[in-house]
Amino acid sequence: MSESTTPQRIGILTSGGDAPGMNAAIRAIVLAADHYDLEVIAFRHGFEGLLEQNYLQLTPNHVQHILQYSGTIIKSARCPRFKEVASAQQAARHLAELNIGALIVIGGDGSFRGAHHLSQHWDGQVIGVPGTIDNDVYGTDSTVGYSTAVAIAMDALDKIRDTADAMDRVFIVEVMGRNAGFIGLKSAMAAGAERMILPELQRDKPLTIEAIVKHIKRVEAVRGQGSYVMVLSEHQWPGGAVALSEQLEAEHGMPCRPCLLGHIQRGGPPTATDRVLASELGVYAVELIREGARNVMTAMRAGALTTVTMEETWSKKNPLPENLLRIQHEIFNPVKKSRQPRG
Numbered sequence: 001m002s003e004s005t006t007p008q009r010i011g012i013l014t015s016g017g018d019a020p021g022m023n024a025a026i027r028a029i030v031l032a033a034d035h036y037d038l039e040v041i042a043f044r045h046g047f048e049g050l051l052e053q054n055y056l057q058l059t060p061n062h063v064q065h066i067l068q069y070s071g072t073i074i075k076s077a078r079c080p081r082f083k084e085v086a087s088a089q090q091a092a093r094h095l096a097e098l099n100i101g102a103l104i105v106i107g108g109d110g111s112f113r114g115a116h117h118l119s120q121h122w123d124g125q126v127i128g129v130p131g132t133i134d135n136d137v138y139g140t141d142s143t144v145g146y147s148t149a150v151a152i153a154m155d156a157l158d159k160i161r162d163t164a165d166a167m168d169r170v171f172i173v174e175v176m177g178r179n180a181g182f183i184g185l186k187s188a189m190a191a192g193a194e195r196m197i198l199p200e201l202q203r204d205k206p207l208t209i210e211a212i213v214k215h216i217k218r219v220e221a222v223r224g225q226g227s228y229v230m231v232l233s234e235h236q237w238p239g240g241a242v243a244l245s246e247q248l249e250a251e252h253g254m255p256c257r258p259c260l261l262g263h264i265q266r267g268g269p270p271t272a273t274d275r276v277l278a279s280e281l282g283v284y285a286v287e288l289i290r291e292g293a294r295n296v297m298t299a300m301r302a303g304a305l306t307t308v309t310m311e312e313t314w315s316k317k318n319p320l321p322e323n324l325l326r327i328q329h330e331i332f333n334p335v336k337k338s339r340q341p342r343g
């Protein structure tokens with residue numbers, strides 16, 4: 001197939017952890033493909049479907065009224081064997097047999113490594129759409145699913161605050177994010193958490209239990225007795241929120257309760273922000289195929305659609321928003337140096 005010929009058939013798959021808004025992206029791709037007279041073949045369970053030839057043709061009828069649901073109607077999966085060269089070659093054969101000229105991969109940075117791997121053994125166009133709650137994909141201000149995960153974490157933190165306030169307790173709320181603190185930072189700010197433990201902040205100077213206890217005590221000294229809510233990103237404390245909370249209570253006599261949000265952060269109705277982002281990126285992915293683009297991810301930066309190369313999506317990292325960090329640490333921190341303890 002020459003680069004200037006638009007393929008008549010495109011493939012799509014969702015890969016890695018599912019993210020709220022993936023269905024909206026699938027819908028957008030199918031409706032855009034229909035608009036431009038292209039057929040869509042959806043592979044089930046991510047790259048696994050490519051290898052197992054587990055697919056179905058999607059038409060606009062299949063995607064009616066799905067954008068309000070999280071999950072993905074074509075299923076997602078992690079497929080470790082896709083890292084093998086033989087898998088990429090097999091996938092390329094299956095795509096050629098189906099006469100598919102372009103493949104849209106909806107997923108996170110791991111999925112884009114997979115997409116890139118495939119592109120080295122297949123001459124079709126590969127386009128990525130960023131879908132992960134973690135927001136850990138370089139080149140886009142936001143991934144599909146991130147806004148919903150933050151909204152869910154904020155809602156949970158608000159509820160925790162009610163009981164924490166009533167009982168004057170310390171709560172440790174563990175959020176997802178894999179190795180990135182985006183969900184932790186944004187939900188902590190949105191819910192007015194007293195402290196956050198994020199991977200990016202832990203790298204240079206990991207927190208000690210003594211530092212945590214000191215901060216809790218100083219907050220109490222400044223504000224009087226009350227609630228204290230800490231947002232803990234996953235994998236940032238051995239044993240997570242449960243172990244940290246037990247340690248605080250057993251070793252330091254602090255009444256403390258843990259709360260693990262876990263996969264709740266991936267369910268329920270996607271926010272309008274995620275639905276609209278997924279819709280724009282999904283349509284854009286199809287339009288990029290028509291323009292002959294290959295090996296790029298669709299992105300939204302400063303309100304404008306753009307692309308980044310597939311390799312950049314994982315080799316570079318978006319930093320945490322500096323201004324949010326500054327505000328949390330310098331302006332909203334109850335124990336700023338300038339504040340005196342209550343007399």
Ligand SMILES: Nc1ncnc2c1ncn2[C@@H]1O[C@H](COP(=O)(O)OP(=O)(O)O)[C@@H](O)[C@H]1O
Nearest residue numbers: 016017078079082083107108109110111113114
């Ligand atoms: N280096 C790689 N080569 C080929 N495929 C990969 C590679 N890394 C990840 N993948 C594929 O992408 C899938 C999803 O990656 P993962 O990191 O689990 O999720 P996400 O895409 O959300 O970051 C993996 O299960 C695997 O099939």
Ligand SMILES: O=P(O)(O)OC[C@H]1O[C@](O)(COP(=O)(O)O)[C@@H](O)[C@@H]1O
Nearest residue numbers: 016017108131132133134176177178
């Ligand atoms: O659902 P699983 O397989 O337990 O994986 C949990 C991981 O998936 C996520 O929810 C989403 O991560 P990915 O989008 O990279 O797959 C992470 O926040 C979390 O660490």
